[in-house]
Amino acid sequence: MAKDKLIGVDLGGTTIKFAILTDTGEIQEKWSVPTNILDNGSHIVPDIIDSINARLDLLKLDRDRIIGIGMGTPGTVNREKGTVEAAYNLNWKNVQHVRDQIQKSTGLNFTMDNDANSAAIGEQWKGAGENNPNVSFITLGTGVGGGIIANGQMVRGVFGAGGEFGHMVVQPGGYLCTCGNHGCLEQYCSATGVVHLARDFADEYEGDSKLKAMLDNGDEVTSKIVFDLAKGGDFLANEVVNKMAYYLGYATAALSNILNPAYVVIGGGVSAAGDFLLDKVKANWTKYAFSSVRSSTKLRLAALGNDAGVIGAASLAREFIEK
């Protein structure tokens, strides 16, 4: 029987998302289960196995048709050994032998990568990247991560740190980062970074602003609130977004000058601010991009939303397609 199905698993700190796709990347079936991080996350891999086996039985899908399972995961992935460690939001502190367990208990091929690379390949294959062989992806969430596809291949580098855009220093001597350096992109363009900027700007601002009033009042302020207020014309909120867009424009221009991808795709929760954000980022990017890059590389918003994870994960399993 011809193998024509891929399984994608997007393992997150609260939910595990699953999908069955055709080998051309069309989602045919989606489901999810909550992530049980109790007992040092020891239930996670068995839950994944049970969920896949149960679904294949339910669908009466012949296992001979499955090319393989791909998974995106938090933490540090050792692709050679098929292990994950230091995935703190899964309570995985020790090395987890994920591949061996899943392969053994499902009888299916299994491969994985970190969640940022996984989302990057999803957007490159079926999203804003339009299957171009040269795409860079930057994700703005709680932190800032990303992935690079060059010549049709993921650029992982010598230690898997390729595409760690969040730790490009964009403001020497700037905000202290969790990594120990100062002025990393993540400190300005993640959801928490935007709020940090808002607090600093509010301290120095004396004019009228709902954002300032909320911060002074001790209300909870999220990056979404900052963007919504900016769209509504709040002066201070716009100053914050302009600063954030400056850093993001500067950083994406640097990576465009280095890689000259067809597309730099901006995803993650913060990118939900949409064209309002993208236009401001583009204006800054244009100032810092090299002329031939300016005319050949394009900035875009991610297109797959929540599905980037499972699609990208499934895409990883294309390595099992017999040539």
Next chain:
Amino acid sequence: MAKDKLIGVDLGGTTIKFAILTDTGEIQEKWSVPTNILDNGSHIVPDIIDSINARLDLLKLDRDRIIGIGMGTPGTVNREKGTVEAAYNLNWKNVQHVRDQIQKSTGLNFTMDNDANSAAIGEQWKGAGENNPNVSFITLGTGVGGGIIANGQMVRGVFGAGGEFGHMVVQPGGYLCTCGNHGCLEQYCSATGVVHLARDFADEYEGDSKLKAMLDNGDEVTSKIVFDLAKGGDFLANEVVNKMAYYLGYATAALSNILNPAYVVIGGGVSAAGDFLLDKVKANWTKYAFSSVRSSTKLRLAALGNDAGVIGAASLAREFIEK
């Protein structure tokens, strides 16, 4: 007869360098001819053809043993069409059909790339890159260029501008660059950039300094003189080198964080300043590199000197090795 020889051609504005190498990259024969840029550079390609044909005849080297010819060239290379244009130091203003002419008149396979990519692959294959599949190369000459090898392949990007490290903006609002932007790396770390920094620093410096005396006196000052004076303890020259090393450390850290290569190799005329420069660059790089990059990526000086060009060019012709 088994094909086991590569020919490398390093086309420059003053000299065309040639070499015949084994398929494992050992140089067996080297020669060069002056570059005749008269008559819109129309003699250059015929000179290359004649020189290769004459040398093969002289050596009585069987053409069946030649895998192919690779060439590194200035200007904008269209690899698909085998053409070059806008190579101003060759007087090539119009499109030159280089590949077709050379293939036809030598009967040998021919491929080419720009000179920075060519030197990059030379250093990656046989130089400081130790044949690692992930190497970035930055060359500090009259300008600043470079090349990226990731997953064993050259990263050219969508328009061939991949690896254009010289136009990363390292000082927003800084020195005006020939590209129209402000604050490009090239304006601080090329030979001319170092001299520009020296003039600016000298204007503001009142203390004792041979460098300042030379500049005030209207003596010709080169980047080599700045480095030599710095090594000799000249205060102002050291300030200049420190600033240049800051920018180079910052930029190489950014590209290390993006690509996580095994080696960032620093070459070109300015890199002749050696460990004196490298140590200062490393000190800055360490400040801006992400922790996992700091422990896995290494900065190194180029190892091949003038031979990087011909070795890299020859390496391009490895694409003709039959698998």
